[in-house]
Amino acid sequence: MLNELLQAIVSGLLLGLVYALLSVGFSLTWGSIGIINISHAVLAVLGAFLGYFSIRSFSIDPLMALIVIIPLFYFIGVSLNKTIYAVIRKRSRNIMFTSMVSLFGLAVALENLMRWIFKSDTRVLKTDYVLSSMKIGSVYISGGQIVSGILALISLGFVFYFLHFTYTGKSVRAFEQEPEGAALTGVNTTKVSSVTSGIAVATAGIAGVSLSMNFPFDATIHMDWLITIFLITILGGVGNIIGVLIGGLIIGLTVSVGAVWIPYSLINLIMFLLLILFLVLRRKGDLDT
């Protein structure tokens, strides 16, 4: 029993890192440029598909495929900012709300585009390391969990480094705290929103590949991932990177440790109820800094 618990804790922490990576871009986009990108999870699914087909059709490891996926997704993020986000900013009185509903439309369109092109079979990523498992002490961990956990940790480290130690990153944070003040002190707001959106979508791509090392997936799974993202974002505080990390670890542990005692179908329900609770108890300024 103790061993089982220990095992659940280790895999929960690894999964938590992946969840944090999945949520970090969403939280950042919401917090710093006020856009609620509902299509974030569906873009992650696209990343998962690209990784899956790179190994299946071209025998290129998904980790190698990231060399293409990351810049591609960065470009998608920048383009989103130039097109849809720009129109939202120009035309809407209520940016958060308009972005949410309109990008819900984009998410539905992309989900079904993927269902149409990639068909609706459930996909399982099969690489040597995903299928293997490792014994550390008395705990067995699958190779997929370890690789995806490390990948997530490195990516999160990069995002943290960027936000705290580079000029552009610092201006993203400045913009998040005080948009007008930041603009007054010479922060280039166009560049900030472009870089934020680019990095956010790039992390979604990496997270998608990481998640495909943990779970089977299909185009419709983005709804589940989206709920996880919302849960972590609201738990950690919108736009708060450290909060996202802590939130991700908490949710990863809850899912993994919960699975020891509770059937899997009920874990989803618990996530839903948790999110309802957070939303209802949340008051402005309570959780988000």
Add this chain to the structure above:
Amino acid sequence: MNLLKKNGFLFVILAIVLLLILIPFIGLKTHIILFLFILMMNSSLAIGWNILGGYAGYVSFGHVAFVGLGGYFTAVLLVEFGWSPIYTTVLAGVVAALFALIIGYPSLRIRGPYFSVLTLVIALAVSAIVLNFPKIDASSGIFVTPPGDSIHSSSIILFEMMGISLLITIIVAQLIEKSKFGLGLFAIREDEEVASTQGVNTTKVKLAAFVISGGLGGLIGGIFSWYQGVLYVDAIFSVKLSVMIVLMAILGGTNSWVGALIGATIVTVIDRVLTLYIDSSVSQIIFGVLLLVVILYLPGGISGWFKDRFKSAT
């Protein structure tokens, strides 16, 4: 414009009543009757959703919570006790309205995107609860005995029930639009703080709209599950349906039930044609893009666009 609207109301009501009387006699093909059934269902759902989502601007992405609750309520009563949904669907409406009353008070304090997310998750949670509910064994599907002896007679019974529900929905929406209560809802959409200082009891008004909207959803769900034959959780608690309801109302224009009716008609026809001739995912792609474009470029919907045209012409 006002006169036109009033006549429009009478015209639509008369048309539906006429159709209800004639359908059993004019010998339409079954699949056409069932298409009209879906058309009327989508219209009532969009008009019912619009009472809170459109008039008051509280956009719910979880309207199917009520539809699903109502659907399972009538289905379980039919299977367990043999009670016909003709009667129990009214109770299904009451049950859904009660559910709206319970969740409404804490939910409606939350605004904007948070409310939308909350309703989305509530629908997912309700569907997960139904799926895991002991005894009803929802995961393997519930076999619902059809209403009539033949497919054709079943379709006529379903059509009549849905037609009456649509009539009720339109009349309720029209009464609300013309009342002080409706004015309060519109005021909340424009500015909730101002509405509150102008003497609108915002909490009460919002809650009432939510209860009416949810109740209508339950009523329609009670009929929808009878139509399904075998009831699955994914079919009635579908996020796709929730999104379609929002799209129908916003596409047509959320200021009145006329907009929701127009939007529902367009969406249902497109959905049917594309699903039939290409693929259901293609119609979903188009709906997604439509929602995106309409929100950004046509926030008043089709009826709003016509109204603007009409105004600028005179």
